[in-house]
Amino acid sequence: MSSPYISTVAWTGQAVQPVSFAMAAVSFAILILVQAACSAPAPPTIGDDEMVGRPAAEAPATESPPPRQGALWYHLTPEGDTLAVRMRLLQPPTRATFFLPGPWAGRGDFDDLISLGHAQGPDGPLPLKVDRDRGRLDVSTGGADWIEVTYRVHTRSDRDEAHRFTPWQVDTAFFAYAPTILILPSAGVARQLIDIPVEVHIPSGWNLAHTWPKHHLETTDDGRQVAGFVADDVRSLRDAFIAAGADWKTVHHQMPSGRLSVTLSDQFELDGDQLLSVAAEICGEYQAQFGVYEDVSVFIMPVQDDANDSLRGSGRRGGFVLEIPPDQEVDDDLLLLLAHEAFHMWNGHHLVPDADAADQTMWFKEGVTHYMALKTLARLGLIDGRAVRRELALTGQYYLRNPIIAGGQVRDVDRRRFPYDQGVLIALALDLALFEASGGAVELKDWIDVLLSSQFADVIDAYDLDVLRTSFRATSQDLGTAPLRRYDDLVRRNETIAVPRLFRRLGLHFLHDGPDTPARLLPLDDDHEVFDAIFFNPAVNHQSESDD
Numbered sequence: 001m002s003s004p005y006i007s008t009v010a011w012t013g014q015a016v017q018p019v020s021f022a023m024a025a026v027s028f029a030i031l032i033l034v035q036a037a038c039s040a041p042a043p044p045t046i047g048d049d050e051m052v053g054r055p056a057a058e059a060p061a062t063e064s065p066p067p068r069q070g071a072l073w074y075h076l077t078p079e080g081d082t083l084a085v086r087m088r089l090l091q092p093p094t095r096a097t098f099f100l101p102g103p104w105a106g107r108g109d110f111d112d113l114i115s116l117g118h119a120q121g122p123d124g125p126l127p128l129k130v131d132r133d134r135g136r137l138d139v140s141t142g143g144a145d146w147i148e149v150t151y152r153v154h155t156r157s158d159r160d161e162a163h164r165f166t167p168w169q170v171d172t173a174f175f176a177y178a179p180t181i182l183i184l185p186s187a188g189v190a191r192q193l194i195d196i197p198v199e200v201h202i203p204s205g206w207n208l209a210h211t212w213p214k215h216h217l218e219t220t221d222d223g224r225q226v227a228g229f230v231a232d233d234v235r236s237l238r239d240a241f242i243a244a245g246a247d248w249k250t251v252h253h254q255m256p257s258g259r260l261s262v263t264l265s266d267q268f269e270l271d272g273d274q275l276l277s278v279a280a281e282i283c284g285e286y287q288a289q290f291g292v293y294e295d296v297s298v299f300i301m302p303v304q305d306d307a308n309d310s311l312r313g314s315g316r317r318g319g320f321v322l323e324i325p326p327d328q329e330v331d332d333d334l335l336l337l338l339a340h341e342a343f344h345m346w347n348g349h350h351l352v353p354d355a356d357a358a359d360q361t362m363w364f365k366e367g368v369t370h371y372m373a374l375k376t377l378a379r380l381g382l383i384d385g386r387a388v389r390r391e392l393a394l395t396g397q398y399y400l401r402n403p404i405i406a407g408g409q410v411r412d413v414d415r416r417r418f419p420y421d422q423g424v425l426i427a428l429a430l431d432l433a434l435f436e437a438s439g440g441a442v443e444l445k446d447w448i449d450v451l452l453s454s455q456f457a458d459v460i461d462a463y464d465l466d467v468l469r470t471s472f473r474a475t476s477q478d479l480g481t482a483p484l485r486r487y488d489d490l491v492r493r494n495e496t497i498a499v500p501r502l503f504r505r506l507g508l509h510f511l512h513d514g515p516d517t518p519a520r521l522l523p524l525d526d527d528h529e530v531f532d533a534i535f536f537n538p539a540v541n542h543q544s545e546s547d548d
Contacts, residue, residue, distance in 0.1 A: 071090050071193060071194055071195050071196065071197060072087070072088070072089050072090075072185060072189075072193055072196045072197075073086075073087070073088040073089075073090075073196075073197050073198075073199070074086075074087055074182070074196070074197070074198045074199065074237075075087075075088075075199045075201070076181075076198065076199065076200045076201065076242070077200075077201040077202075078155075078169055078174040078201075078202065078244065081154065081155055081157065081169060082115075082152040082153060082154055082155060082169075083152065083153040083155060083167065083169070083174070083176065083181055084150075084152055085150065085151050085152065085153065085181070085182075085183070086148060086149075086150050087148065087149045087150075087151075087183060088146055088147070088148040088149075089146060089147050089148075089185070089189065090145070090146045091145065091146070091192070092139070092141045092144065092146065092147050092189070093141065093188070093189065093192070094140070094141055094142075094143065095138055095139070095140055095141065096138070096139045096141055096147060096185070096186075096189055097136065097137070097138050097139075097185070097186035097188065097189065098136075098137040098138075098139070098149065098183050098184060098185055098186065098189075099135050099136055099137070099183065099184050099185075099186065100114055100132075100135040100136075100137070100183055101113075101114065101135075101179060101180055101181065101182065101183070102135055102179075104165070104177075104179040104180065105164075105165045105177075105179075105314075107165060110165075110166070110179070110180045111132070111135050113153050113154045113155075113166070113167070113180070113181075114151055114152070114153060114154075114183070115151060115152045115154065116128070116130060116137075116149075116150075116151045117149070117150030117151050117152070118149075118150055119139045119147060119148065119149050120147070120148050121141065121142065121144030121145070121146060121147050121148070122144055122145055122146065123144065126139055126140060126141060126142065126144065126147060127139070127140040128149070137149065137183065149183065151183060153167060153176070153180075153181045155167045155168055155169035155174070155176070156168045156169070157169065157170055159304045160304050161304055164304065164323075165177055165180060165314075166180065167180050167181055172206070172245060172246035172247060173243075173244070173245035173246065173247070173248070173265075174202075174242075174243065174244045174245070175241070175242070175243040175244075175245075175299075175301065176241065176242055176243075177240075177241050177314070177316075178237065178238050178239065178240040178241060178242065179238050179239075182237065182238060184234060184237075184238060185234065190233070190234040193233070193234070195230050195231075195232075196230065196231040196232075196233070196234070196237050197215070197228060197229065197230050197231075198212055198228070198229040198230070198231060198237070199226060199227070199228055199229075200226070200227045200229070200242060200244070201220075201224050201225070201226050202224065202225050202227070202244045203223075203224060203225070203246070204219065204223045204224060204225055205246055206225065206244045206245060206246050207244065207245055207246070207248045207249065207250055207263065208225070208227055208242075208243070208244045209241075209242070209243040209244070209248070209250065209261070209263035209297055209299045210227070210229065210240070210241070210242050210243070210297060210319075211239075211240040211241055211242075211297050211316050211317060211318040211319035212229035212230070212231050212236070212237075212240055212242075212318075213229060213230060213231075213232075213295070213318075214227060214228070214229055215228040215229055215230050216228045235317070236317050236318075239316055239317040239349055240316055240317065240318075240319075241299060241314075241316050241319065241321055243263065243299050243301075245265065247265055247266055248263050248264065248265050248266075249263070249264065249265075249266065249272075250262065250263040251272055251273075251276050253276050253277070253279075253280040255280055255283060255284040255287060255296075256284060256287070256288065257284070257287040257288070257291075257293075257294050258287070258293065258294030258295040258296065259294075259295050259296075260276070260279060260280045260283055260284075260295075260296045260298070261295070261296070261297045261298065262275065262276050262279060262298045262300065263297070263298070263299050263300065264299075264300035264301075265300075265301075265302070267302065267326045268300065268302075268324075268326050268328070269326060269327050269328075269329075270300075270328065270329070270330060271330060274330050275330055278330065278335060278338070278382060279298060279338055279342070281380055281382070282335075282338060282339050282342050282376060282377070282380065282382075283296045283342050285376055285379075285380060286342060286343060286345070286346060286376070289445060289448075289449070290346050290445075290448060290449065290452055291452070292345075292346060292350050292452070293318050293345060293350075295318065296318060296319055296342070296345070297318060297319035298319060298320060298321075298322065299319070299320075299321045299322070300321075300322045300323075300324065301321065301322070301323055302323070302324070302325065302326050303323045303324060303325055304323075310323070310325075311323070311324050311325075311328070311333055311334060311337045312324075312337070313337055313338075313340070313341035314341065315341045315342075315343075315344025315345055315348055315349055316345070316349060317345065317349045317350065318345065319345070320341035320342060320344060320345065321341070322334075322337060322338065322341065324337075332383050332387045335377055335382055335383060336370075336373060336374065336377065336383075336391065339373035339374075339376055339377050340369055340370055340373040342373075343369045343372050343373050343376070344369055346448065346452070347364070347365060347368060347369045347372070347448065348365050348369065350452070351448075351451055351452065351463060352461070352462045352463070353365055353462055353463055353464070354461075354462040354463060354464040355462070356464070357462075357463070357464035357465055360464070360465055361463065361464065361465060361468065362419035362423070363419045363420075363422050363423030363426055363491075364423060364463075364468060365419075365423075366419050366420045366423055367419060367420055367421070367422060367423010367424045367425075367426060367427055368423055368424075368426075368427045368444070369423075370420060370423065370424050371423070371424045371427035371428060371431070371444070372427070372444070372445065372448070374388060374391055374392075374424075374535075375431075375444075375534070375535055378535040378536055379535070379536065385523075385531075385532075385535070385536070388535050389508065389520070389521035389522075389523075390520075390521075392424075392428070392503070392508075392521055393510065393511075393518065393519040393520050393521040394518060394519060395420075395421050395424045395425060396421075396425065396499040396503065396510060396519060396521075397512070397513050397518060397519035398417060398421045399418075399421040399422060399425055399497065399499060400499055400512075401513075402414050402417065402418050402421065404418050405496060422497070425497045425499065425502065426490050426491065426497070427444055428502065429486060429490060429497065429502055430444060430447075430472070430483065430486060430487060430490070431443060431444040431534060432502070432505060432506065432530070432534065433476075433482060433483040433486040433487075434446070434447075434475070434476060434479065434483055435530070435533070435534055436482070437476065437479035437480055437482050437483050438479050440533055442475065442476070442479060443534075446475050447471060447472055447475045450471045450472075450474050450475045451463065451467075451468075451471045465491070465492075468491070469487065469488075469491070469492070472484065472487050473487075503521055504524075505530065506528070506530050506531040506534070507523060507524050507527040507528035507529065507530055507531050508521045508522065508523055508524065508528060508531055509521065509522045509523075509524055
């Protein structure tokens with residue numbers, strides 16, 4: 001553990017706000033008045049899947065939690081090869097519990113990046129008990145009005161595949177996913193919070209990209225920029241990214257329900273206007289269908305040197321990150337990645353799988369997301385029929401070739417790949433079942449609508465297999481028994497999907513891959529109306545003719 005340090009950015013004595021929050025005193029006073037006048041809102045939820053996660057469970061409470069009150073403030077400053085953090089909790093309980101960054105994105109060592117400083121209150125230092133094995137911090141508050149914990153997050157100056165999700169920092173740029181840098185309160189503390197303000201201090205002239213709702217921006221006497229945010233709850237606090245750089249530019253586009261912001265460095269050769277236009281069209285379509293978000297933030301970074309041909313991304317609440325080569329063009333592959341990560345804002349970051357059901361529902365989070373991305377691009381006319389058939393054919397090929405289906409030694413990569421391909425085919429089969437039973441009046445997107453509706457959102461924190469089935473049954477309740485039977489065959493009984501037969505019901509012929517050729521889907525003569533109706537609007541030129 002490192003020795004305590006003194007930050008050069010001071011907090012004001014016993015006041016409850018950092019000095020640079022010009023409006024903080026007024027805001028906090030308003031919060032207290034609102035608290036006194038209104039009944040307490042529902043406790044914030046903390047998601048628990050690979051992408052969202054939650055801190056380790058709190059120890060059983062030894063006393064009733066205090067009433068909902070106060071706020072949790074974070075003060076973030078990139079300094080050298082670290083991120084300096086000051087975390088202050090107002091009106092803490094007698095013992096306040098926090099957790100170091102936990103497992104996320106397949107890694108469990110982000111807590112190793114943390115060097116703890118000290119804990120203090122208005123009257124000086126406070127006892128800080130650290131259990132590194134459990135990633136747990138306990139502060140005995142002694143009835144103090146506020147407590148503060150300081151720490152530093154060590155960043156990397158280089159990026160490689162092994163450290164893809166590790167926070168990195170160079171002289172003029174900084175990037176981090178929030179779950180890698182934030183010490184979070186226990187669930188018991190989180191339930192008390194009204195708001196979670198966050199301050200980010202960066203050099204003057206740097207551009208800032210973020211997913212937290214911005215509260216204000218000001219310049220300090222020493223010329224630094226201070227951006228203020230307010231996170232709704234611990235889940236939205238954690239499920240975020242933050243990026244700042246001197247050579248980055250941000251372009252904006254006003255969508256019907258809010259603003260889209262795309263931030264990228266000047267090393268990219270992309271047509272910025274074209275990228276912004278299609279991103280706004282995709283995100284705007286999702287917003288129109290599913291609501292939830294107003295503003296969307298997109299950050300585009302170059303892939304690592306040892307993965308320069310890859311296109312990858314990561315969704316967040318209210319935004320997403322794309323990792324692409326600097327010379328990447330706006331082509332079908334980039335559009336599909338963009339639409340996939342954008343839809344994860346809804347499926348994966350608003351709709352969150354239960355931790356205990358994450359593996360069993362991965363087909364829904366990844367496969368249904370990919371299917372909805374493919375269908376949305378087709379409906380918007382951003383890709384044509386050939387591109388849709390090519391993607392579906394490759395999905396069928398990968399599914400049938402996977403040793404989980406074909407037999408043989410199953411590798412980790414096969415297990416990781418399988419839910420994506422299986423999920424796309426399940427989504428297609430269920431979309432087809434809904435189409436056939438409703439004459440096209442009910443689609444797979446209506447299932448997402450049901451899951452997002454109040455009848456489910458108000459009673460569940462996360463979905464599992466039971467929630468998925470119940471919501472699908474609600475979607476198809478007026479369509480007879482065929483759609484739900486199809487669901488049970490594919491999900492409950494996990495039947496192997498007859499890929500060629502499924503495609504034939506769309507009016508498509510599946511050609512298996514050969515030694516030098518990938519699998520293909522060819523439209524049958526004058527018999528592809530179902531494929532056209534499911535994937536395209538009538539006015540769209542979808543080019544259903546045979547491939548060359």
